[in-house]
Structure formats: structure tokens, C-alpha cells
Amino acid sequence: MRDVVLVTIDSFRTDRCGFLGSDDGLTPAMDRLAADGLVFENAVAPAGATSGSSSTFFTGRYPIERSTAEDRKAVMRQNLKAGRTLPQQFKDMGYRTAGFTANPWTSRFFGYDAGFDHFEDFMDGDLTSDTIEKGDRGGTFSDLTSQLLNWWQGQDMYMSWDAYYDQILDWLDEAREGDEPFFLWIFLVDVHMPYLPPKGYRSQSSAAAYAANAWLFGGAKQNTPLSGLLHDRLLRAYDDTVRFTDEFVDRIARAVDDDTALCVHADHGESFGERDGHYGHGSLYEETVRVPLFVANHPQDRIKRPFSLAGLPALLTRLGRGETVDDSIAHPIVTSRNNDGWRVAHGGSWRYTRRPEGESVETADGDPIDDEELYDIGQSVIDHEIEAEEERRRVIDAAVEVTESGPL
Numbered sequence: 001m002r003d004v005v006l007v008t009i010d011s012f013r014t015d016r017c018g019f020l021g022s023d024d025g026l027t028p029a030m031d032r033l034a035a036d037g038l039v040f041e042n043a044v045a046p047a048g049a050t051s052g053s054s055s056t057f058f059t060g061r062y063p064i065e066r067s068t069a070e071d072r073k074a075v076m077r078q079n080l081k082a083g084r085t086l087p088q089q090f091k092d093m094g095y096r097t098a099g100f101t102a103n104p105w106t107s108r109f110f111g112y113d114a115g116f117d118h119f120e121d122f123m124d125g126d127l128t129s130d131t132i133e134k135g136d137r138g139g140t141f142s143d144l145t146s147q148l149l150n151w152w153q154g155q156d157m158y159m160s161w162d163a164y165y166d167q168i169l170d171w172l173d174e175a176r177e178g179d180e181p182f183f184l185w186i187f188l189v190d191v192h193m194p195y196l197p198p199k200g201y202r203s204q205s206s207a208a209a210y211a212a213n214a215w216l217f218g219g220a221k222q223n224t225p226l227s228g229l230l231h232d233r234l235l236r237a238y239d240d241t242v243r244f245t246d247e248f249v250d251r252i253a254r255a256v257d258d259d260t261a262l263c264v265h266a267d268h269g270e271s272f273g274e275r276d277g278h279y280g281h282g283s284l285y286e287e288t289v290r291v292p293l294f295v296a297n298h299p300q301d302r303i304k305r306p307f308s309l310a311g312l313p314a315l316l317t318r319l320g321r322g323e324t325v326d327d328s329i330a331h332p333i334v335t336s337r338n339n340d341g342w343r344v345a346h347g348g349s350w351r352y353t354r355r356p357e358g359e360s361v362e363t364a365d366g367d368p369i370d371d372e373e374l375y376d377i378g379q380s381v382i383d384h385e386i387e388a389e390e391e392r393r394r395v396i397d398a399a400v401e402v403t404e405s406g407p408l
Contacts, residue, residue: 001093001181003260004320006086006312007252008185009245009292010050010103010192011281012266016242017292026242029250030264033296038325042306043293044346045268048338049282050105051076053267054187057309058085058112062337064389072339073110080111086313087115090183093320098171101187102159116185118171122159160198161188161248172255181320188248190241191270193217193280197240201247209237220279235272258297261319265293265309275366284342284353286364295319305330306346333381345381352378 014020017027019034020041046056055063055076063079087097098118106112106121113119168186175182190197194213202209212233221227249264256262268288271278275285282288291309298319307330318325337343345352350369352361361369361378 001095002320002322003182003184003256004090004095004316005184005252005256005260005262006186006316007249007262007264008054008187009264009266010187010189011268011270012191012242012245012292013269013287014266014290014292015287016239019294020292024239026239027246027249029246029253030292030294033249033253033262033264034294036296036300038295038298038300039302040293040307040330041302041304042330042346042348043265043291044306044308044334044336045266045289045291046308046310046336048268048284048288048336048342050103050267052338053309054103054106054112055079055110057267057312058087059083060310060313062310062389064393076105076110080114085112085115086316087183087185089115089313089317090320091115091117093317094180095320096175096178096180096182097184098175098182099185099187100164100168101185102164102189103187103192106187120164120167122164160190161186161245162198165248165251168252169255183316183320186252187267188245190245190248191238193270195234195237195241197237197244201240201244203240204233204236208233209240212237216279220273220277222273222277231273238270238272253296260297261316262296263294263312263316263319264296265312266291267309282338282340284336284338284344286351286366289336289344289346290364295325299324301326303327303330304348305332306334306348307331308334308336310334333377335381335385343382343385345378347374347377350374352382354378354382 016022016024018025018031019027019039045053046062047053051072052063059079059082061079061083063075084092087099090097097116099112099116100120101107101112102122104123107123108119108121112121172184193216196209196213212230215230216234253262268281269291270281271283271285271287273279274287275283278285293307305327311329315325315329333345333347335343335345341356343354350361350363352374353359359379361371361374363369
């Protein structure tokens with residue numbers, strides 16, 4: 001068995017990665033590790049936000065609405081309880097497990113601690129308040145102020161990795177003393193809005209970064225005298241957080257053994273006004289659902305076919321067993337969806353999108369494609385997925401009804 005480390009980076013875009021074609025030089029450590037490892041060129045997030053994506057890559061199943069769930073949070077908790085999660089699968093394999101996350105949507109409140117011998121979420125209770133939920137799509141200046149206050153107090157999703165890096169190292173030292181292999185999960189939120197890189201990683205003044213983030217949380221209003229400048233400042237702040245996060249990947253890679261399977265990915269990407277003026281995440285635009293994914297300390301290979309993060313449990317447990325992964329783990333088409341009625345079938349070079357206002361087929365770059373066959377394929381895939389989910393829901397509801405009715 002091999003040690004396995006999973007690093008999840010919130011809101012991390014593919015076009016910032018040198019190993020996926022960027023020449024901006026923001027990810028030198030990741031580029032070095034990916035160059036000798038396994039790179040997924042078409043990794044796709046199953047949802048446009050953390051809540052849906054993480055719940056899916058922990059279980060291999062997208063959380064669906066159930067009659068017993070009073071709200072979306074209950075849906076997520078039930079999804080995590082319905083089967084063996086990623087850390088529980090490693091526990092079944094005889095692994096020692098630990099998780100460190102500073103994102104409320106992946107906290108013990110939802111059950112993410114199940115299967116971990118050691119789990120840190122750095123928070124008490126449920127911090128997924130309306131304020132933080134608004135942060136997924138942009139809020140108001142008062143939202144930003146309250147979030148910055150929480151960030152200053154060190155009790156929410158804006159805790160930088162350097163605040164708990166020593167705790168990770170302490171656990172690694174402890175784990176090495178045992179005979180069992182280990183699985184370590186680390187969820188980083190430094191790239192998530194607000195984009196506030198620490199001193200030493202800022203390419204502009206703090207005032208410029210704060211002003212750009214205030215503009216974002218105020219709705220990123222366009223066609224104003226300063227909108228172009230603030231947009232550029234926002235991108236610089238975002239890029240600075242990417243460079244800071246690359247430093248973490250460099251450090252954790254040096255902290256583990258060379259034969260450790262080190263998997264790095266994003267839970268979703270981020271939009272910066274490319275489509276419909278949308279900033280943030282939650283949508284299913286390509287910038288939001290195409291994600292970086294690579295495995296260091298694996299035979300060099302590049303997988304071109306689409307791979308959904310729903311396949312992470314299968315990928316990581318195979319790596320733990322020492323198996324080499326190839327193109328067979330990917331699929332011709334994978335899907336993603338959100339809570340606004342969007343569903344997308346991703347075919348690698350093309351995508352079929354179904355929204356409440358209509359459907360379309362386009363290239364990965366967003367150019368329309370007039371191809372009846374691709375329409376039919378996309379429609380068929382999404383229709384089949386919906387039917388399968390309806391059947392799953394009926395089975396769950398029937399099981400609940402039988403349970404509640406008592407002994408026959």
C-alpha cells in the first residue's frame with residue numbers, strides 16, 4: 001500500500017496552470033510535479049460550487065433531493081451518510097487518516113469527519129450562513145466587511161494554509177511512526193474570494209486588492225469609470241493567491257516521501273466576467289467546471305478523455321493499492337449540474353448545455369456548434385441521468401416509508 005495525499009484547492013482555474021498550457025509562471029511547483037506525473041487534461045467538476053462538488057468527490061454520487069431532507073444542507077449530510085466515503089474507504093483498506101479543511105461546506109457539521117482518525121475544520125457548528133452563501137455569487141460591501149471580520153478572527157473559510165501548516169506537519173510526523181499507510185486530505189481556501197494574498201506574495205498594494213474585492217462583492221458593476229481598472233486589480237489579486245497556494249504544494253511535496261501518491265486538484269474553477277458578466281462560481285461555464293487535476297509520483301502520462309471528480313474515490317484507492325492509472329479510468333462523456341436547473345454533458349472538445357431557458361451545443365471555448373448528432377448525444381446522456389436519479393429517489397423514499405411504517 002502507498003501513502004496518499006489529496007490536496008483540494010477551492011476556486012482554482014485551469015488557465016493558471018503551466019502544466020495545462022499557461023505561460024504566466026504562477027504554478028512552478030505544480031508544473032514540476034505534474035511534468036513527471038499523471039495529468040488529466042479534461043477534468044470536470046460535478047458541480048459549480050463546493051457544496052455539490054465536494055459531496056460528490058467524497059462519495060462518487062451527486063447529492064439528490066430526498067423527501068426526508070428539509071433543506072440543501074440536509075441533502076448533503078444524507079448523501080455523505082448513504083455510503084462509504086473516501087476516508088472511510090481508506091480506513092477499510094487499513095489506512096490511518098487525517099483531514100484538514102478551512103471551508104465550512106466541508107466541515108464536521110455535514111459529516112466530512114466520518115472516517116478520519118484526525119479531523120480539523122477550525123470552526124464550531126455551522127458557519128454556512130447567508131453571508132457566506134452569498135459569497136458564492138458575490139454579495140454586498142457589508143457582506144465583505146462581515147466576512148473580513150470573521151477572517152480576522154480566524155473562524156471561517158478564509159484561514160490561510162500557513163495558519164495550520166505546522167499542524168499538518170505534526171500529524172505527518174506522528175503518522176510516520178506507525179506501520180500503517182496514511183491518507184491525508186487538505187482543503188485549501190486561499191484562492192477563494194475574497195482574494196487576499198499575504199505579504200510577500202502581493203504584486204500590488206493591499207489597498208488595491210481590498211478595493212478590487214469590495215467592487216466584486218458590490219456586484220462587479222461594469223461600464224463605470226473604474227470597472228476596467230478594478231477588474232484588472234482583481235485578477236492580479238487572484239493570481240497572487242495562486243502563487244501563494246503553489247508554495248504550499250511545493251512544501252507538502254517536500255514533506256512527504258517520494259513514493260507518496262500526491263494528488264492535487266480544484267473543487268471547481270472561477271469566472272471573471274467572461275460569460276454574461278458572471279463573477280465567482282456556482283454557474284456551469286467552462287471556467288467554473290473545467291478543473292486542474294494531476295498526480296505526482298506516478299508514471300508520466302496525460303489523460304485526454306473527460307474525467308469527472310466523481311471518480312476520485314476510484315482513482316485514489318487504486319493509487320493506494322499501487323496500481324498504475326491510465327486512460328481507461330476516464331469516459332467519453334461526463335456531466336455536471338447546479339441548483340439553478342443547469343445540466344451539462346462534457347464531451348472533451350464539445351459540451352451540451354441544458355438550462356431552463358433552452359439548450360445548446362458549443363465548443364469548450366463557447367463557440368456555437370450546429371451539429372444535430374451532438375445534440376442527440378447530449379440530450380440522451382442528460383435524459384438518462386435524470387431518469388436514473390428519479391429511480392434512485394423513488395428507491396430511497398420507498399425505503400424510508402418502509403422503515404417508518406415499522407415491522408410488517
